[in-house]
Amino acid sequence: MASISLEKSKIKFLLLEGVHQSAIDTLTAAGYTNIEYLKTSLPEDELIAKLADAHFVGIRSRTQLTAKVLASAPKLIAVGCFCIGTNQVDLKAAEELGIVVFNAPYSNTRSVAELVIAEAILLLRGIPEKNAVCHRGGWMKSAADSYEIRGKTLGIIGYGSIGTQVSVLAESLGMKVIFFDVVTKLPLGNASQVRNLNELLNRSDIVSLHVPETAATKMMIGPEELAQMKDKAILLNASRGTVVDIEALAESLKSGKLGGTAIDVFPVEPRGNADEFQSPLRGIDNALLTPHIGGSTQEAQENIGLEVAEKLVKYSDNGTTITAVNFPEVALPAHSDVHRLLHVHQNVPGVMSAINSVFSENNINILGQYLQTNDSVGYVVVDIDAEYSDVALQQLKSIEGTMRCRVLF
Ligand SMILES: NC(=O)C1=CN([C@@H]2O[C@H](COP(=O)(O)OP(=O)(O)OC[C@H]3O[C@@H](n4cnc5c(N)ncnc54)[C@H](O)[C@@H]3O)[C@@H](O)[C@H]2O)C=CC1
Numbered sequence: 001m002a003s004i005s006l007e008k009s010k011i012k013f014l015l016l017e018g019v020h021q022s023a024i025d026t027l028t029a030a031g032y033t034n035i036e037y038l039k040t041s042l043p044e045d046e047l048i049a050k051l052a053d054a055h056f057v058g059i060r061s062r063t064q065l066t067a068k069v070l071a072s073a074p075k076l077i078a079v080g081c082f083c084i085g086t087n088q089v090d091l092k093a094a095e096e097l098g099i100v101v102f103n104a105p106y107s108n109t110r111s112v113a114e115l116v117i118a119e120a121i122l123l124l125r126g127i128p129e130k131n132a133v134c135h136r137g138g139w140m141k142s143a144a145d146s147y148e149i150r151g152k153t154l155g156i157i158g159y160g161s162i163g164t165q166v167s168v169l170a171e172s173l174g175m176k177v178i179f180f181d182v183v184t185k186l187p188l189g190n191a192s193q194v195r196n197l198n199e200l201l202n203r204s205d206i207v208s209l210h211v212p213e214t215a216a217t218k219m220m221i222g223p224e225e226l227a228q229m230k231d232k233a234i235l236l237n238a239s240r241g242t243v244v245d246i247e248a249l250a251e252s253l254k255s256g257k258l259g260g261t262a263i264d265v266f267p268v269e270p271r272g273n274a275d276e277f278q279s280p281l282r283g284i285d286n287a288l289l290t291p292h293i294g295g296s297t298q299e300a301q302e303n304i305g306l307e308v309a310e311k312l313v314k315y316s317d318n319g320t321t322i323t324a325v326n327f328p329e330v331a332l333p334a335h336s337d338v339h340r341l342l343h344v345h346q347n348v349p350g351v352m353s354a355i356n357s358v359f360s361e362n363n364i365n366i367l368g369q370y371l372q373t374n375d376s377v378g379y380v381v382v383d384i385d386a387e388y389s390d391v392a393l394q395q396l397k398s399i400e401g402t403m404r405c406r407v408l409f
């Protein structure tokens, strides 16, 4: 008798960090009811324990899926990042373990862009400071150091999905936009690309960071870069906490070099709302601090819940990996009366020929075969007209280079 895929009720989803209800609704509507839901992220040991029997895990930006954590999750087949950033997942380790990673690359970009524009307006008017003074019973009615954003220069670092939206919104409010990106980008509207970071820092009244966390962006803004900024300029960071040297930023604000800052992301963030937030920026009135909520709007979260849950369902239901961030992308057609097998293997010569030999030796007729590869992984889906026999399955699993092999239906 053939080995078949698990019943849906036995496929476990672990959803962390309070992902939106729309994710749960999407999974249950697709027949997946074995869902464990937590509002926070988990420390490593608890995460490993929870992942022991999970097939899918859904996270946001806080959960650290390191190589060690992934290697300790024997049943895990896919990760859903209910956000844009995927730096919290060791993508290479996941790929090597045959674990597919999905995210929602566009659904919260508008929310971040709106927040950034609002922060620019508030900081140019000194509102965070005036607000803090009012709360302490003071009254700071003054036009000193208060400016309109119209006519000011906004410097965007990282001109991708979010950076370009910020650019368009800023121009519609009358700002001049310049940007720095490692890739040559088509400027939108009247924006223009500058040649290097220092030029952007020298010319901007407001600098806004929209780069991913990578080795190159770590501590991209440190004491030297802050010194390059105009006096009284403003720094906005809604990208990742590791991009800015937060101690140096605190010094620049205290010394009066910078006019203000808005920071949404921090090098160390609390695991959940019950934990204390610690930062050298606490207590500095012209530092507008937000708890990593750039993408936290109802619109964005609902869309992200739907989008990522749908990707997990499609992968579980028929093996589709379209838009996966670490895996060859295979789009699979609707099926009827077929039995489908997924085979993930090292992309080395001979594996596909060994797979096809198993089919011919067992006299199995292939109805459809869908193959995609990247530098290191091959992902092939094979449809046949009869159930997979245990013998054929064992042979397929024992092919050298096999990372994962399972029958879907
Ligand atoms: N605060 C929040 O809640 C949110 C934060 N984010 C963060 O924002 C980041 C950016 O998001 P998207 O715009 O969607 O990403 P994206 O990938 O569309 O754009 C990133 C841009 O940065 C550029 N870039 C990469 N390395 C660079 C470097 N060293 N110097 C200059 N430019 C560089 C890229 O070429 C690209 O144009 C995400 O990776 C995530 O970390 C995203 C969503 C919500």
Ligand SMILES: O=C(O)CCC(=O)C(=O)O
Pocket (backbone or CB within 6 Å): 060, 061, 062, 082, 083, 084, 085, 086, 108, 295, 296
């Ligand atoms: O909403 C979140 O938890 C994380 C948002 C974010 O930083 C992202 O989408 O990359």
